[in-house]
Amino acid sequence: MDRISGRRTEWNMTAHANTPHTPNTHSSDNYATQVLSQLKQDILTGYFSPGEKLRMVRLKERYQVGVSPLREALSQLLVEQLVIVENQRGFTVHPISAEEMADIYHTRAQIEGLCVGQAIERGDDAWEASILAAAHRLKKSAELLDENSPENIQRWEALHQEFHTAIAAGCASPTLLHVRRSLYEKASRYRNLWLKRNMLNRTVFHANQQQHQDLIDALLARDSESAVQLIQEHLLGPYRALKDTQL
Amino acid sequence: MDRISGRRTEWNMTAHANTPHTPNTHSSDNYATQVLSQLKQDILTGYFSPGEKLRMVRLKERYQVGVSPLREALSQLLVEQLVIVENQRGFTVHPISAEEMADIYHTRAQIEGLCVGQAIERGDDAWEASILAAAHRLKKSAELLDENSPENIQRWEALHQEFHTAIAAGCASPTLLHVRRSLYEKASRYRNLWLKRNMLNRTVFHANQQQHQDLIDALLARDSESAVQLIQEHLLGPYRALKDTQL
DNA sequence: TAACTCAAAAACGTCGACATTATTGCTTCC
DNA sequence: GGAAGCAATAATGTCGACGTTTTTGAGTTA
The missing domain is CATH 1.10.10.10 (Winged helix-like DNA-binding domain superfamily/Winged helix DNA-binding domain)
Structure with missing residues (x-):
């Protein structure tokens, strides 16, 4: 050894x-x-x-x-x-601040919008398939949230992220995806810190489910404007929930 | 000491x-x-x-x-x-490739578009003033390009960059500006490598001058759509000149 | 009590040395 | 002549040690 x-x-x-x-x-x-x-x-x-x-x-x-x-x-x-x-x-x-959190989340929404917009332009059949596959895995794992232990939440969160990454990957731009990943990590720090204090309730996740389906529909219909709008709202939703609570 | x-x-x-x-x-x-x-x-x-x-x-x-x-x-x-x-x-x-260059320049154009769009939303009087100041310094230094020694080109390029940075700074988003800076550096590597082989001719810079003025007009008029379009073209122009030449 | 001094302790940033791994080049064998 | 084996050389990655700077805290003074 x-x-x-x-x-x-x-x-x-x-x-x-x-x-x-x-x-x-x-x-x-x-x-x-x-x-x-x-x-x-x-x-x-x-x-x-x-x-x-x-x-x-x-x-x-x-x-x-x-x-x-x-x-x-x-x-x-x-x-x-x-x-x-x-x-x-x-x-x-690195210290945290409400200002940085707002900046990260808003920038992230913009970047994710770029990814989705380009993915709709460039995405092919394999891209659509990978989205549906990831969506399926995510939906199947919804039961993970019934018992909201930290491990299960982490596992669900990983699948959630894989779903959105599958969508963004369609943009086929390593540079853009690199930026996206970096911002995701920074944002997840705020999310994790928030999770340490507040247990999440199940309703927010069910809202999530519907948003996901709407997003998929817009993607498959290649409706860029709607999809970008939906993904940005999807990202800013958690932000709005976080920002008013004490960090 | x-x-x-x-x-x-x-x-x-x-x-x-x-x-x-x-x-x-x-x-x-x-x-x-x-x-x-x-x-x-x-x-x-x-x-x-x-x-x-x-x-x-x-x-x-x-x-x-x-x-x-x-x-x-x-x-x-x-x-x-x-x-x-x-x-x-x-x-x-890090090796270079035509694919990476294309990806960097296109992503950079998108990011710069975001910066300009938000800057138009958020920019105040001081922002406008700083743009005009930087534009003035840049215009005054046009004579640097008459003798195209590497040092003069570098100095002009620095002023050019300051001009565009003054515009982008209006977005007031440290995160976005951080990304922007990183992409600028990566792109400047390709530009520098290109400059080592090809001396630049003066006509491209005069086209630049007109583009700058159009951009300023659009910014001051808060015409977001035009400004974003102009800045993206301004960035992709050099890319198109570079991409067909041998690296 | 609060501020100041200054010596002791702790922490940082860098270098040289060392073990491990990769590369080179020579020799041998088919 | 070219592939394969193997020894010699070179290069990498990590640690411990060392000088320097910062922090701590006890003692002194106002």
């Missing part, structure tokens, strides 16, 4: 309490890459709070690596604006 | 041949930050060619730092998709 996989196992076992880390990392990755995904997850899920100082000793203990891979991972999160840095004062989790 | 500024001076003096590096770095930055801007510049300007292997020994010599700051800087360029990495095989300059 080589060092990396050995170390990897240790990580999984020492994942202290709060966050069960995904073991889905290929040992072909280096430490920096492995730490990146875990650290990102820890920030997005709120294990490290907004504005919290990220002390190296703590990070070294948690992820069982030296400072070099840590600083590489943190450097990447810096570009993604999930951490901030001040010379000689180390790294800090 | 501390180590950083001492080292900094050495950098400026040892800037081998091709690229005169900007000395505009505060000594409050750490090595990683300083290396980042220089390395990015070297990639954008083509000192390091697309697909070229970035060997650590070479980078250490060029920037006079150890591997730690280098890997941090490269990690950031990784997120910005200016380099790629393969485990145990180090970093490589």
